[in-house]
Structures are given as C-alpha cells and as structure tokens.
Amino acid sequence: MPESPSPPDTLVVGLAQIAPVWLDREKTIAKVVAWIEEAAVEGCQLVAFGETLVPGYPFWLSATDGARFNSDLQKDIHAHYLDQAVSIERGDLAPISEVAADRKIEVWVGCFERPADRGGHTGYASLVHIDARGQVRNTHRKLMPTYEERLAWGIGDGHGLRVAPVGPFTVGALNCFENWLPLARTALYAQGEDLHIAAWPGAVRLTQDITRFVALEARSWVLSVSGLLRHQDIPESMPERELMIQSMPEMISDGGSCIAAPDGTWKVEPVIGREELLVATIDHTAVRRERQNFDPSGHYSRPDVLGLELNRSRQTVMREMLQEEAE
Numbered sequence: 001m002p003e004s005p006s007p008p009d010t011l012v013v014g015l016a017q018i019a020p021v022w023l024d025r026e027k028t029i030a031k032v033v034a035w036i037e038e039a040a041v042e043g044c045q046l047v048a049f050g051e052t053l054v055p056g057y058p059f060w061l062s063a064t065d066g067a068r069f070n071s072d073l074q075k076d077i078h079a080h081y082l083d084q085a086v087s088i089e090r091g092d093l094a095p096i097s098e099v100a101a102d103r104k105i106e107v108w109v110g111c112f113e114r115p116a117d118r119g120g121h122t123g124y125a126s127l128v129h130i131d132a133r134g135q136v137r138n139t140h141r142k143l144m145p146t147y148e149e150r151l152a153w154g155i156g157d158g159h160g161l162r163v164a165p166v167g168p169f170t171v172g173a174l175n176c177f178e179n180w181l182p183l184a185r186t187a188l189y190a191q192g193e194d195l196h197i198a199a200w201p202g203a204v205r206l207t208q209d210i211t212r213f214v215a216l217e218a219r220s221w222v223l224s225v226s227g228l229l230r231h232q233d234i235p236e237s238m239p240e241r242e243l244m245i246q247s248m249p250e251m252i253s254d255g256g257s258c259i260a261a262p263d264g265t266w267k268v269e270p271v272i273g274r275e276e277l278l279v280a281t282i283d284h285t286a287v288r289r290e291r292q293n294f295d296p297s298g299h300y301s302r303p304d305v306l307g308l309e310l311n312r313s314r315q316t317v318m319r320e321m322l323q324e325e326a327e
Helices: 026-042 072-083 096-105 146-151 174-178 183-187 210-220 241-247 286-291
Strands: 009-016 046-047 106-112 126-131 134-140 163-168 169-175 195-200 221-226 228-230 251-260 266-272 276-281
Touching: 009 026, 009 228, 009 251, 026 276, 046 146, 096 126, 106 169, 106 195, 126 169, 134 266, 169 174, 169 183, 169 228, 174 183, 174 195, 174 210, 183 210, 195 210, 210 221, 210 251, 221 241, 266 276, 276 286
Parallel strands: 009 046, 009 221, 046 106, 169 195, 195 221
Antiparallel strands: 009 276, 106 126, 126 134, 163 169, 221 251, 228 251, 251 266
C-alpha cells in the first residue's frame, strides 16, 4: 500500500488483464476477487475487468458454426452458458461486493448477465459498477451485440448510460464495439465523463487504435481493459471441450489492455499475451490542460444546432400499473 494518500488530483487505477475459468461462474468470480485483492495491495482505488469476463465471452460462435439453426451442439453449449450466467438479484456478485467494501475499491466487471426483469432466460453483455461501499451502483447492458454475439446475447438499453464520481474523476464505461458509437460516447461526455473505461473480450487489434482516438476526441483518460483466453483456460467441465480446442488457436484472445492520456499519448502501451495487473497513477490536471482548446460537451459544443436525446428506460416486456394509474 502507498505510504501516504494519493494527491487530491490523482487516482491510482488498475486494469486486470486476466483469463476466466471459462464458463465457470463461481471459479471465475473467485479469481476476480483474488485480483481485486492484488489491486488493493498495489494501492489501486479503481480496478476494471474485461467484457463478459464472468463467466466468459462466447468465442465458440465463430469457431463452431454458431449460426446453424436448431443445432443440438449450439443448444447444448448455450444451455451451459446460460446456466453459468450472472444473476445480480440472486447475489452472484456478493463476493466481489464484499471485497470491494473491505478494500474500499471501485470495481467495474464485465458479466454475462441473466436478469430477472427480462424473464430470466436471455443473457446480456453487462458492465457492472460496484462501488467502494460494495453496492451495485450501475449495470450497463450492451446496446447492440456485435455480429455473431447476437446469437448469444440480447439487445440492451440506455438505462446504464451513466457516469459516477471516483476521486477527482467522472467515470463512464462502454462494452467493446459500442465504444465506436459516437452517440453512446456523447451521452457519457455530456454527463461530464473525463475517465472512460472501454471493456473488451481481448484483442490488441481492437484496442491499439481506438484507445488513443477516444482519448483525443474526449480529452479524457481512457482505460482499455481486455480479457485473455487460451486452451489452458477451458476447464474439463466445458461441454465439447475437445471441439473447442480443435477449432480455436492456442491463444484465442490475446489481451491488448492499455491506457491513453487526454493528449492521445500512451501512459501504458498495449500488453499482449499474458495475464497482468496494469497499475498507473493518472492526474486530472492533464484533463484540464487538454480541455483548454477543446471540450466536446462544453465550449466547443453547439447544443443550439446539435443535440442528443437519451432514453434511460429499462426495457421490459411488462409494466404493472397501480389501480390509480389505470383510472
């Protein structure tokens, strides 16, 4: 732990580039807890994990003919995936909440979420923010699954497009390709975001360009956090394990976690091919310096000409009306 508190303008952040125990919820959560502990020992005030790290990203879809309709193979794998999904209402994330509260650390973790408010049998790519009191502060469901992801995940909504204060920063987060959506980024910028978390399943080809671009566009710090996946991370309990190993390369997902400063320079260049906790101290002064000549939601915006409408409703099939509302 640091010998003295961090200066008021700085924040110590950690990016946990780790592999899940693929499609094993409990073992992966236990691993996440261990890495949160490590981040706390390193003095981190915030730690982030990759997209759907718990219990894992559906890499099999592109390797096993995932779009084949009524395939017994795809049904079997999906049934296992859904069984291992995260139910926040059931308390699946309680071990993470407990360590966050104990260590007083803010956590962003990617989950394959199986929410009760959508009937409980469709999963979503969700980024869950658990604050330093151990409370689930926000759950953002990915707005639009990318390409074959739509075979495994449902379409999210704008309910979770929210920011949160952490130290001197205002933090927002998006999943994977929704970081390419200009209006999704704008929704966070408009709320004062100056520290952006971009969660990825893990590929340096995804992070090496957009991380610096978003930092330059937003004049914000950008943390791109990725997962990893290798053959060794596929447990014996995984259905069709041998098929997975035969169908996918040894390094299925190679990471690429990195940190860019508000001027677009690297604070931490992409880390490839290994599990690692990336730790950095970031300074809010850098944000204020770069906002001097460009602020996308402030002095350089034209709300009289261009604006954004955000629907924050949590999408559900049924809304119960009270008797007085019906009347």
